[in-house]
Amino acid sequence: MNIGDVSNQTGLPAKTIRYYEDIGLIKPLRDDNGYRRFRSQDVHKLNFLGRARALGFTIEDCRTLMALYEDETRASADVKKVARAHMVQIEAKIADLNAMRDTLGHLIDACAGDDRPDCPILKDLGGQP
Amino acid sequence: MNIGDVSNQTGLPAKTIRYYEDIGLIKPLRDDNGYRRFRSQDVHKLNFLGRARALGFTIEDCRTLMALYEDETRASADVKKVARAHMVQIEAKIADLNAMRDTLGHLIDACAGDDRPDCPILKDLGGQP
DNA sequence: ATGGGGGTTCCAGTCACAGGAAGGTCAAGG
DNA sequence: CCTTGACCTTCCTGTGACTGGAACCCCCAT
Numbered sequence: 001m002n003i004g005d006v007s008n009q010t011g012l013p014a015k016t017i018r019y020y021e022d023i024g025l026i027k028p029l030r031d032d033n034g035y036r037r038f039r040s041q042d043v044h045k046l047n048f049l050g051r052a053r054a055l056g057f058t059i060e061d062c063r064t065l066m067a068l069y070e071d072e073t074r075a076s077a078d079v080k081k082v083a084r085a086h087m088v089q090i091e092a093k094i095a096d097l098n099a100m101r102d103t104l105g106h107l108i109d110a111c112a113g114d115d116r117p118d119c120p121i122l123k124d125l126g127g128q129p
Numbered sequence: 130m131n132i133g134d135v136s137n138q139t140g141l142p143a144k145t146i147r148y149y150e151d152i153g154l155i156k157p158l159r160d161d162n163g164y165r166r167f168r169s170q171d172v173h174k175l176n177f178l179g180r181a182r183a184l185g186f187t188i189e190d191c192r193t194l195m196a197l198y199e200d201e202t203r204a205s206a207d208v209k210k211v212a213r214a215h216m217v218q219i220e221a222k223i224a225d226l227n228a229m230r231d232t233l234g235h236l237i238d239a240c241a242g243d244d245r246p247d248c249p250i251l252k253d254l255g256g257q258p
Numbered sequence: 259a260t261g262g263g264g265g266t267t268c269c270a271g272t273c274a275c276a277g278g279a280a281g282g283t284c285a286a287g288g
Numbered sequence: 289c290c291t292t293g294a295c296c297t298t299c300c301t302g303t304g305a306c307t308g309g310a311a312c313c314c315c316c317a318t
Contacts, residue, residue: 056229080242100185113209
């Protein structure tokens with residue numbers, strides 16, 4: 001399979017697939033003409049990566065998870081540890097964003113949104129609560 | 130005021146303050162020795178920027194908001210529009226992160242986290258649900 | 259004069275790609 | 289056989305909002 005087919009199958013852009021090879025996440029073979037030739041295991045890995053990235057894992061996390069995936073003697077505790085550390089990050093981000101949403105929501109509600117210059121949003125940003 | 134004092138007053142790193150000057154958000158004066166000299170209006174602007182950034186506005190949004198802040202003839206509708214557009218982004222991110230959290234939470238709960246290799250997290254990433 | 263704590267510029271790196279240029283390869287159609 | 293167009297290749301640059309570091313200048317106290 002060439003990169004275009006793999007891109008269609010996995011939903012990952014060709015650019016991303018090349019990048020993943022660049023940083024050593026996958027190692028497709030090469031045809032005589034220089035084209036990458038992907039085996040099913042490569043496609044499988046890319047699907048794995050796509051799902052892990054969709055869950056927000058960093059590339060380095062993905063590297064770790066792939067290594068664990070391929071290690072038959074892994075301890076599931078190691079996987080869970082990575083997942084939980086990521087979960088903490090996600091929840092921190094959610095908390096941050098919720099705080100932003102709340103503050104911003106109040107300000108938006110308080111703003112008339114008409115053609116007059118008076119604006120509680122700018123007042124708040126300017127430091128007068 | 131020199132950059133260090135301003136950094137302490139605003140809580141913004143000196144690097145960030147220089148960067149904001151670089152991209153034209155503030156224009157402090159210069160002393161004869163080349164040091165930046167910040168007037169109270171500069172500090173005020175930096176506080177404005179700090180608060181806007183804390184609400185997650187992009188630098189370009191900040192530029193727009195500052196221009197509106199300084200325009201006495203602004204319409205509050207213009208401010209509200211920027212704020213609401215940003216709100217949409219925030220809510221989209223929250224939705225994404227909530228979805229990740231939910232999925233990841235289920236997987237983490239299902240994982241024994243012991244020394245055996247069997248792991249639902251890897252199973253899911255590998256594509257077997 | 260020396261030391262330390264300011265300040266300055268400029269360059270590189272971050273993260274995970276995306277865009278685009280310049281050029282090689284392949285199958286089909288005229 | 290030639291061309292066309294869809295692929296593929298590498299390489300370089302840019303993104304956002306900074307951060308780290310090198311190499312250097314300035315000022316005050318000892």
